[in-house]
Amino acid sequence: MSRDELAFISWIKKQTKRDKSIMIGIDDDACYVNLGSKKVLFKVDNLVEGVHFTKDIEPEKIGSKAISRVLSDIAAMGSYPRFCLIAINMPLKASFIYAKEIFKGIKKVADQFDVKIVGGETIIHNGPLAISVFIAAVTNGLNPVRRDGAIPDDLVLVTGKLGGSILSKHLDFKPRIKEAIFLNKNFKINSMIDISDGLVLDLSRICNASNVGAIIDEDKIPVSKDAIKLSRRDKIAPMEHALYDGEDYELLFTCNKEIASKILTRSGLAIQIGRITPSKGIFLRLRDGQLKRLKIEGWRYLFKR
């Protein structure tokens, strides 16, 4: 199945019809649908042992990661998360204490963002731990920020440092809900995504959806300390880690120059790393000015490495 994953996902997309009640469908970080008189965002995702975390990780961190990842998708829409439902496939051998610690991790993050846990199912099975988290979110009058709104000459911005998340950040990040709502409320953001599968892959998703390309600047990309640390171990350049590692869970977004300059005056909110181009492809502008076409690759998660 492994090699068919993307083919399967694109096949599914073709099976799901457009409908007037669906403003944003299966193509974005979360869907945006009309429930009669109210528009709502939904997102569900699974966190699976051996794929997103290893067995030795503390259960509270597993719980916190399970919900934080989905909150990061809601952040990418610039929306307010409200309710959460959880379904856990618990290994036979797991103890009651272990299960409680997982839930505590979920609850702690939910409380932090005022998300109410309103449903849950636990299934004991002969397999690895898997946690499904579903979140419902609202816009409070804002428009959700889509992936497909990037325009040529938009600047490309990112909310934090990138790369090396496997050393700790993938288990210990704060979903950028606050920053996303601040951006969506105060500025015209043309497109946004969260970096879960790597800068290049997630930027290519914005570009493909928007039918544009991008140039990002080698000397502007914020390389994390952990990317450098990891580089010492694996001899892969820190920049490669920043471009291709996943699970940074930073926001990647585009807006016009005037708006970007206003955002950039807010210290620590975001860094400008590139520009949207009318022609397709993702290019890296090297320090010597040369353009290098980047391979569209991304994070393979623990298990596939």
Next chain:
Amino acid sequence: MSRDELAFISWIKKQTKRDKSIMIGIDDDACYVNLGSKKVLFKVDNLVEGVHFTKDIEPEKIGSKAISRVLSDIAAMGSYPRFCLIAINMPLKASFIYAKEIFKGIKKVADQFDVKIVGGETIIHNGPLAISVFIAAVTNGLNPVRRDGAIPDDLVLVTGKLGGSILSKHLDFKPRIKEAIFLNKNFKINSMIDISDGLVLDLSRICNASNVGAIIDEDKIPVSKDAIKLSRRDKIAPMEHALYDGEDYELLFTCNKEIASKILTRSGLAIQIGRITPSKGIFLRLRDGQLKRLKIEGWRYLFKR
């Protein structure tokens, strides 16, 4: 973990606070929450290989069961399902064709009930197939039917025959959405649940939530042909199968006598099987008139048997 499952679930319930935005919380078949100006129902559940189905089952039937179970929960609330999101943990060895067949099974049922599939995630992992289905539903002006509204002297009704579902019905049932909406629209139904874990266990859930008991009549309980067939094989009485087997996915509900008599004139809609009592406990009235207290036990699923 196995023996702690119920303790874990009840512990979780204590951790989730009541809030004015939550009309029905984690205690019912689905939650019912206020998203600002709109009230919505949510339900998520996982279908897991080795627990809810065996490896040899056709993938289309697995897909159809995954969504039908959650629709049955929505039916138990007397509500209209609208949107569906799916997260699949796919085994490494699964083929593209296998994955497609699962999706076709989900899609077929979704189409049948006019439910739109608006989100999905696929994760390839080194473990068993697991499918999470999330459904959002609306009431279209009706009140959702809760578990906790049964009143002494209510009659207890069920929408179909019970027992032996493991022979085929657990893979081949139609969620009682149509019947549930018809009941909720036209009659005052005091409490309702779908029978997923067995008549006695699910009736005890209504009774515990409503702080009442029930007497059900041996000569009224509709025993399915498959319960009789299974009895020939395993030498367990057909009535035991009807009382304790799970996955019938019929509606079990209570209402007052006058309403029940109107419902019972509708041929094939429901059968009266008992009565709610002020005193606790579930009793079986035997053919000779004697009352036998029933053990509160239920379905243990394939894996736990």
